[in-house]
Amino acid sequence: MTLLERIKRERIFFDGGTGTCLQARGLQPGEKPETWNLTHPEEIVALHKAYLEAGCHIIKTNTFGVNKDRFTNARELIEAALRNAREACKDYPGTYVAFDMGPTGRMLAPYGDLDFEDCVALYADNVKALTACGGADCILIETMNDALETKAAVLAAKEHCDLPIFVTNAYDESGHLMTGADPLAMIAMLEGLRVDAIGMNCSFGPDQMLTLLPHFTAHASTPIIVNPNAGLPKSQDGKTYYDLSPEDFAGKMVALATQGATILGGCCGTTPEYLRLAIEKTKDLPYALPTSKDETVVSSYSHGVLIGGAPVLIGERINPTGKPKLKEALRQHDLNYLLNEGIRQTEAGVQILDVNVGLPEIDEPAMMEDTVKALQAVTDLPLQIDSSSPEALERAMRIYAGKPMINSVNGKMSSMESVLPLVAKYGGVLVALTLDESGIPDTVEGRVAIAEKILEKAKEYGIQAKDIVVDPLTLTVSSDTNSGNVTLGAVQALTKLGIHTVLGVSNISFGLPRRDLVNPVFFAQALQAGLSAAIMNPFLQGMMDVYYGHNALHGFDNACSAYIDYALRLDEVTVQSKTTDDGTLKEAIVRGLTDLAETRAREALKDQAPLSMIETQIIPALNEIGAGFEAKTVFLPQLLQTAEAAAKAFDVAKEKMTTGDNSQGTVILATVKGDIHDIGKNIVRVLLESYGFQVIDLGRDVAPETIVRGALENGCKIVGLSALMTTTVPAMEETIALLHKTDPSIRIMVGGAVLTPEYATQIGADFYGQDAMEAVHIVQTFYGGK
């Protein structure tokens, strides 16, 4: 019987701890357990046999920490580990070998420095070695404490072998992975990736797993694994011990088995004796696999969002259609602008962010990947990857730290054949548009028929109906006054069939004036018809009114508390804007009050030209605080608050200015290759922006070629480079040389903790800025004191 058949028939047991047992057998402090595969194979075989003798069914190879970065002989260690495991199993029929893969010990970018594909490659090396050495019965990816790293390991396994994949994560006492994911998020992502069993290991012992297990039984459809530690680690007389005895541990395992875990075992601190007792005590308990769940879930690195209960809001603002500023940001690769749109929508209360970066003149797949990487670093919301390019979809789906929403597939054979395989591989909730080769049907029945066709085709790829949300398409009433009726009718019909729906609601008013009047009405009616999710603009108050009102009226808002919070917040805003009549724009900026500065700037522009406002109010305020900073009567935090308020006022002024006179000049900023410290660079950016300069911020750890390309593409002749570490100054020198070589007219200013004026000259910089104010003076001088 294969392992996969076995886990669907009966309760089976993994072995227990390795490190603890090997220490008892003589492993020294600082010695790595994996080296014993080669140096003490007889001990490894003996330990495996002890577990098999105790009644365990699956033994884990002694390969937890093996990868080629940590061990130069990784391949040999893997081969030996497999040999030892097979040797042990050969006298125990009906037992299995799990190839063990643990975390790399490194953090993925952007927080750490491990690139996603490098991480996949590290695991892929192990899987290739496994395959070359004859394989195993399954791969166990365990003790993972990051969602994205877990995904990298799963993809490596899927791409290089056909073995069953089991995954267990380490949850901390708050019920999350160390990097934030809760069980629902992990279940959604891993079932999307179609792993064969999921669960928990290590962590805080069986008691904590008992509290988390209900999340698994409530949401998981795959068999559930629990491999806890023998309680909590304690130390006494210089020795570590775990606080559960074998009897106590076995008692907890009975509870875990009773509550739905079907694959059990041990982790740190457990020994063959722990497992022997646990197996004995659980052998007569009834066995039941998790039921198949019909939940539609998308997830981020931290949490899952359910579609099909309370309506879900999907923010539509990261989409260049009809948004000149966003188009400009995309052309300039200005991720900050996109990220801000994401953060603002998150704060406005949406649950998912749509991400569409399609513009004919840019490299959409690359931009999509960059945007998704950057967005998931600053928002915890799940993303809806929105593109008509299968390549853009795939690049984003691959590096996405969860189960994304995918927008979209349609009823055309070509669309289904290119998009469905991606969802089958990476997982996701797919938006299905009701159009096909013959266009968009103008009847409810026609649209439902296409939805059914897509659902049927998806089945061929193993994609379940629960992972498809149908968009019956919103067409504007300005060209066909019946189109609203057809869309609403389709939502109703699909809802009756148990199919979830989504609409881009704003389209309904395309071509009409005051679209903010019509959209909320249509939104309310669509929700009434059963709409599950809406792609919408959360900055329109009318839309949010409808959302909170609908939830309160239809039992989706316990005690109306969300509605009450919303209403009170609205009141607060109104009161604030009425009572803040103290002081001028200049005073607001000096005091660093960003919101007030914005209000004052709008008022000032009623009877003042933008340029005059800048000259008489914004610049004097900045100069006052800047002079204070230089005289050491004002300090950095205050300077930054003022700069932010000034930048806001500047933005308001720019809205009123005609193109051409709206910028004091452009500056490119970057932290050089190898350096991830960007606080200093960010401070300079804020100050420059507050003085009205347009800053193209290329970010941190930027390669010399990228900086040169940025300067050339934007025709920008002044570049600011920052470095904090002595080790990255050579990268700065290299960047300067390349810039000067490419275009001798480019001027470079440098700054950062390790630099001095002499050092700056030595590496070829044109200017040295001691602090952010000096950087402003340099740029002002460069642009002729504007």
Add this chain to the structure above:
Amino acid sequence: MIAISAGSFQIDQIELNVKEAALRLGVPGEQASQWIAEYAPLVEKEIQPKYCFTKTLVRILPTGKIDLGYTRLESKDLYKNLSGCIQVYTLAVTLGLQIDRTIARLAVSSPGKAFAVDALASAYAESAADALSKIFREELSDDATLCPRFSPGYGDVPLTIQTTVLEALEATKHTGITLGTNLLMTPRKSITAFQGVRKL
């Protein structure tokens, strides 16, 4: 084998070091309280301090090398720091990844806030290490005293020792601290250190 203790701090177990906070914010001491009042709540909401440590015997070998029980190294500065010590704590403490995320988000939406939160978080990390030292102090016998903390990368102790320290402490498992190829830790607000126990 070495014994590792691990745990986490509740926020009320950490007492913010105001002097450190002022230093990081770049404001005079008497102005610190105003900035702390404004930003500390934001920081406190986003940190989950975790720690692990081990206490080992420390010996000076005839070669001059320092034997920490799990590794040996050569360092005049650490030698000075540990002189007269028979035991040493090796510790790792982190505020967790969430505060890194918060700072990254603020760097986009409000760089001024990002600066202040970043500065205060650094002060909190020091304060979390102080809270851990307090635990050590409570364990001490009457005839012993605790030396100042000494972190890898200071003096002549190379940053490369981080790999050994974090592996010995199983710090990734216990605290989530990871090391990059540049030998910097993620989460960013993390500290590792040696702290000797000196017999009086």
